[in-house]
Amino acid sequence: MEFPKLKNKLVLAPMADISILPFRLLCQKYGAAMTYTEQLSAIAINRGNEKTLKLAERSREEEEVGLQLFGRNPRVLLKAAKKLEKNFDVIDLNFGCPSKKIVNQGYGSALLREKDRIKDIIKTLSKGLEKPVTVKMRSGFKKVEALELVKVMEESGVKAIAIHGRTKEQGYFGKADWEIIKQVKEAVSIPVIGNGDVVNGEKAKELLDYSKCDYVMIARAAMNNPMIFKQINCYLDDKKEIEIMKEDKIKLFLDYVELCERYDFVNFSNLKLTALNFCKGFEGSKELRVRLMKVKTKETLIEAVKNF
């Protein structure tokens, strides 16, 4: 199966502790054409870990959703993917996470140094699954080495590549390298999803025009503002710019709470984190932050955001 043709250019990135079902639905409502789960451990899925399986829930209301897995053993990854593939449109492999905990176990970006293993993983999953297998990667581990890798990935059966234009060494520092996104797009004939530093319509257009990538993936800017997809879609369609007011953000948070309740995802620390993320950058944000540090219940948290 091929990578689905998306209704617009915008994709919500996988984000640990953020990309849960209610958040994905909110981003979809405001125009994300596709979303991903956060990276989930193949081992934990196979063991039936409850918390992981909850994070792997998908709603019928959702349009295109990718399940992102991390692991390094092809058979373990295949088993986990087989268990859940019927619920998802795409099975995505994480070859990009730079966190020490992940890299030290040989997962995420550590795999960028293991070309043969990458080949083996992709071939095993592509053969064994019905859904398309995709990859999300960084430009390299210590240095840029994506070009060689993406050709191997394509030959092994991958159906799309999302590339974050930073090496593992760069973490989140410095500017994302869009040149490598352009080079990857020239090197392969499958869809390429460009990622890194897209924060508004101008940047999205710049990345699309410069690299000719097929889609743009957004992480941090969406974490603070799921309405960014609407703003960028308007910009790309040459429509009037949308300004987001404090009231919009409050409503967004209340909608998020409702979705969490509907899908049984209520978690106090996640709600607090989301309130802080959504309310960043407005007058009164600092005061709200101080208040939120003290709240102890969902009700007082909601009240504080309403009074923001």
Ligand SMILES: Cc1cc2nc3c(=O)[nH]c(=O)nc-3n(C[C@H](O)[C@H](O)[C@H](O)COP(=O)(O)O)c2cc1C
């Ligand atoms: C809080 C957070 C969690 C993330 N978790 C994941 C993850 O689970 N899987 C993954 O592939 N990338 C993860 N990333 C990386 C993003 O998907 C993305 O590649 C990166 O933030 C660059 O995009 P941006 O400039 O739009 O933020 C995470 C990033 C952030 C900020």
